[in-house]
Amino acid sequence: MNAQLQPTGSAYFIARDLQQPESHTLSVIVDNEPGVLARVIGLFSGRGYNIESLTVSETEHQSHLSRITIVTRGTAHVLDQIRHQLERIVPVHRVVDLSVRATELGQERPLERELALVKVVGTGENRVEALRLAEAFRASVIDANTEHFIFEITGKVSKIEQFITIMRPLGLIEICRTGVAAMNRGPEGM
Amino acid sequence: MESMSNATSGTREMSGAEMVVQALKDNGVEHIFGYPGGAVLPIYDELFQQEEVQHILVRHEQGAGHAAEGYARSTGRAGVMLVTSGPGATNAVTPLQDALMDSIPLVCISGQVPTTLIGSDAFQEADTVGITRPCTKHNWLVRDVNELAAILHEAFHIATTGRPGPVLVDIPKDVQFARGIYTPPQPAPRTSYQPKLEGDLEAIRQAVALMATAKRPVIYSGGGVINAGPQASALLRELVELTGFPITSTLMGLGAYPASGPAWLGMLGMHGSYEANMVMHDCDVMLCVGARFDDRITGRLNAFSPHSKKIHIDIDPSSINKTVRADVGIIGDCGRVLDEMVSLWRETVTADHAALRPWWSQIEQWRARDSFAFRPNRDVIMPQYAIQRLYEMSKGRKTFITTEVGQHQMWAAQHYGFEEPNRWMTSGGLGTMGYGLPAALGVQIAHPDALVIDIAGDASVQMTMQEMSTAVQYEAPIKIFILNNQYMGMVRQWQQLLHGNRLSHSYTEAMPDFVKLAEAYGGHGIRCDKPDELDDAINEMIAVKKPVLFDCRVANLANCFPMIPSGKAHNEMLLPDEATDEVVATAIDAKGKMLV
Numbered sequence: 070m071n072a073q074l075q076p077t078g079s080a081y082f083i084a085r086d087l088q089q090p091e092s093h094t095l096s097v098i099v100d101n102e103p104g105v106l107a108r109v110i111g112l113f114s115g116r117g118y119n120i121e122s123l124t125v126s127e128t129e130h131q132s133h134l135s136r137i138t139i140v141t142r143g144t145a146h147v148l149d150q151i152r153h154q155l156e157r158i159v160p161v162h163r164v165v166d167l168s169v170r171a172t173e174l175g176q177e178r179p180l181e182r183e184l185a186l187v188k189v190v191g192t193g194e195n196r197v198e199a200l201r202l203a204e205a206f207r208a209s210v211i212d213a214n215t216e217h218f219i220f221e222i223t224g225k226v227s228k229i230e231q232f233i234t235i236m237r238p239l240g241l242i243e244i245c246r247t248g249v250a251a252m253n254r255g256p257e258g259m
Numbered sequence: 260m261e262s263m264s265n266a267t268s269g270t271r272e273m274s275g276a277e278m279v280v281q282a283l284k285d286n287g288v289e290h291i292f293g294y295p296g297g298a299v300l301p302i303y304d305e306l307f308q309q310e311e312v313q314h315i316l317v318r319h320e321q322g323a324g325h326a327a328e329g330y331a332r333s334t335g336r337a338g339v340m341l342v343t344s345g346p347g348a349t350n351a352v353t354p355l356q357d358a359l360m361d362s363i364p365l366v367c368i369s370g371q372v373p374t375t376l377i378g379s380d381a382f383q384e385a386d387t388v389g390i391t392r393p394c395t396k397h398n399w400l401v402r403d404v405n406e407l408a409a410i411l412h413e414a415f416h417i418a419t420t421g422r423p424g425p426v427l428v429d430i431p432k433d434v435q436f437a438r439g440i441y442t443p444p445q446p447a448p449r450t451s452y453q454p455k456l457e458g459d460l461e462a463i464r465q466a467v468a469l470m471a472t473a474k475r476p477v478i479y480s481g482g483g484v485i486n487a488g489p490q491a492s493a494l495l496r497e498l499v500e501l502t503g504f505p506i507t508s509t510l511m512g513l514g515a516y517p518a519s520g521p522a523w524l525g526m527l528g529m530h531g532s533y534e535a536n537m538v539m540h541d542c543d544v545m546l547c548v549g550a551r552f553d554d555r556i557t558g559r560l561n562a563f564s565p566h567s568k569k570i571h572i573d574i575d576p577s578s579i580n581k582t583v584r585a586d587v588g589i590i591g592d593c594g595r596v597l598d599e600m601v602s603l604w605r606e607t608v609t610a611d612h613a614a615l616r617p618w619w620s621q622i623e624q625w626r627a628r629d630s631f632a633f634r635p636n637r638d639v640i641m642p643q644y645a646i647q648r649l650y651e652m653s654k655g656r657k658t659f660i661t662t663e664v665g666q667h668q669m670w671a672a673q674h675y676g677f678e679e680p681n682r683w684m685t686s687g688g689l690g691t692m693g694y695g696l697p698a699a700l701g702v703q704i705a706h707p708d709a710l711v712i713d714i715a716g717d718a719s720v721q722m723t724m725q726e727m728s729t730a731v732q733y734e735a736p737i738k739i740f741i742l743n744n745q746y747m748g749m750v751r752q753w754q755q756l757l758h759g760n761r762l763s764h765s766y767t768e769a770m771p772d773f774v775k776l777a778e779a780y781g782g783h784g785i786r787c788d789k790p791d792e793l794d795d796a797i798n799e800m801i802a803v804k805k806p807v808l809f810d811c812r813v814a815n816l817a818n819c820f821p822m823i824p825s826g827k828a829h830n831e832m833l834l835p836d837e838a839t840d841e842v843v844a845t846a847i848d849a850k851g852k853m854l855v
Contacts, residue, residue: 153577159397
């Protein structure tokens with residue numbers, strides 16, 4: 070699965086993965102106990118995996134279960150390892166690669182949504198333009214005075230990226246994003 | 260509080276410190292290795308007031324950890340260490356990581372500053388669960404005394420089941436003093452931790468079918484077979500017998516199949532035998548049982564066993580397809596899977612050992628290269644000769660061997676014949692210099708009447724030498740057999756291979772007098788530098804009922820062969836008779852010198 074990059078003077082090999090890296094979204098169900106997020110994040114940093122986005126919150130209060138959504142990037146082989154390594158963590162109940170599951174279900178990708186708060190400061194024409202564009206993006210105004218707006222926008226990551234790019238020259242001064250929440254389409258639960 | 264005790268359920272009120280000792284008893288612990296300090300004093304006070312659990316006082320917490328590892332590996336039970344907060348816990352990190360990499364069940368109990376002081380940079384405070392998170396299978400900080408008992412029981416359960424490993428329970432001092440309800444071990448572990456023990460039958464069927472068609476098969480076994488218990492080793496031997504397959508093993512797996520067995524090829528890998536590595540390279544079906552395709556085993560990955568179908572049995576799903584793609588992956592306990600495999604083979608396969616004859620005759624040709632051979636010397640003790648003599652003089656006894664890390668470790672693996680599992684304790688994955696002496700101590704505590712020998716190097720042994728004092732205190736007659744060449748031999752060997760023979764800091768100019776050192780500790784010292792005096796000296800070492808430092812002066816510049824030079828494949832081994840200075844100096848090309 071790996072190709073030798075060059076002969077090495079070592080028992081360690083610099084191997085190049087010939088597979089193309091892809092972005093996948095993983096859902097991880099964990100016991101909501103102290104340190105569990107550190108275990109998950111430590112695994113990614115310790116083994117050199119990428120995290121593009123991370124979202125976590127308790128989803129089952131009765132049973133103290135949290136759902137962690139991780140967008141990561143790697144080759145199929147690395148993604149498989151990530152899943153297995155996550156499953157080794159004691160408080161981890163389940164790991165589902167939503168991207169793989171989507172493919173199995175005949176869908177292009179899982180549903181992925183993000184929420185962002187965007188603060189735009191300005192007066193005059195820029196301010197009018199910002200409000201007009203926000204309406205076009207179906208962003209709502211959740212705070213405002215005569216000099217600023219705070220917009221709340223939800224949607225696909227690409228939509229939020231686009232909104233931020235457009236707002237930047239119009240006086241954008243602060244952004245907060247939640248990271249991706251994701252789920253597979255269809256009637257089956259995870 | 261006697262009135263609250265409930266004999267049937269074992270549930271009663273007690274202090275946190277009492278719970279620790281009670282939980283040790285309830286989990287069958289007889290010995291623990293530790294070192295006291297401010298944050299564990301309540302637990303030490305409880306230990307003082309009972310006699311069921313014996314505490315072995317080490318001289319450094321690292322020693323406690325390796326002793327507990329040796330104890331665990333030689334008994335198949337969990338090893339237990341007890342340390343204080345801060346430096347006590349940080350000194351435990353090396354053995355924890357060592358146990359993680361070699362899958363050794365190790366339970367570490369550490370004291371912590373009181374919960375009210377956590378985060379205040381208190382005296383001897385360290386973020387112990389933070390520091391040990393990546394070097395444990397799981398760890399806990401106990402904030403409520405009523406959770407302590409359940410956590411301790413869970414710690415033992417997690418350390419000893421599935422793929423075994425180290426765990427740590429960090430107990431703040433106020434929790435040790437607090438009173439709460441003790442609960443006995445429960446058979447209901449948490450739902451998220453359910454190791455899969457039974458292998459998938461369909462996969463086992465596929466594996467057996469594949470094995471039945473093999474013309475050039477090999478079994479490659481590892482430490483997982485040892486961890487699965489003596490029954491797994493017995494089943495492995497049965498499978499070898501049934502199939503007529505040759506078998507090799509990793510460093511960690513030595514003893515699962517006897518070195519005297521007819522199908523034994525010797526250890527494989529970087530310093531493994533020529534025949535084992537050639538068999539791995541040329542085989543058509545490989546059965547990997549409880550091993551993990553470590554980089555020291557595979558050599559260059561893209562040249563690793565290029566023509567074989569690979570069957571991989573492992574209890575850890577992440578081991579399968581991690582570095583080498585398995586054609587048939589079987590997740591489960593080695594013992595249970597081997598059991599199914601043996602039954603299935605008996606039911607469905609008519610073994611045709613004759614079909615393997617060409618393969619065996621090829622193996623005989625490789626064997627004839629005698630790759631562990633060395634040039635004997637009448638004036639100087641060759642290190643390989645020293646191991647061979649040690650083996651001859653100790654083989655009839657109940658002998659346990661531990662090692663440090665380096666050339667002596669490889670020579671021990673090559674030249675000492677292991678006949679039984681759990682008799683060989685070595686730091687494989689982490690390669691911890693200083694492992695062997697305290698590990699020997701732990702083995703001796705578990706097996707007071709056995710002959711326990713640490714085959715050591717002069718550099719490694721000085722890293723944990725202080726545990727000689729512990730051995731003397733507990734009358735543990737461990738034998739430290741030091742192959743003294745005054746070099747960090749393996750470091751020097753690599754400097755010769757990779758760095759133009761510039762021996763940067765690999766020579767020890769000031770060596771202690773090991774004989775006097777032994778005597779200073781209250782042990783027994785022996786020095787030997789003549790091949791013809793070696794047998795007598797070894798006999799003396801075995802006969803002495805005291806800890807022994809044996810200063811075996813060996814040829815200073817001997818190197819460890821055969822060897823797969825860096826970046827080479829299994830069939831490109833450097834054999835001892837070919838390893839002239841010039842060949843060694845050019846064995847590795849210029850491009851490869853940036854890596855270890």
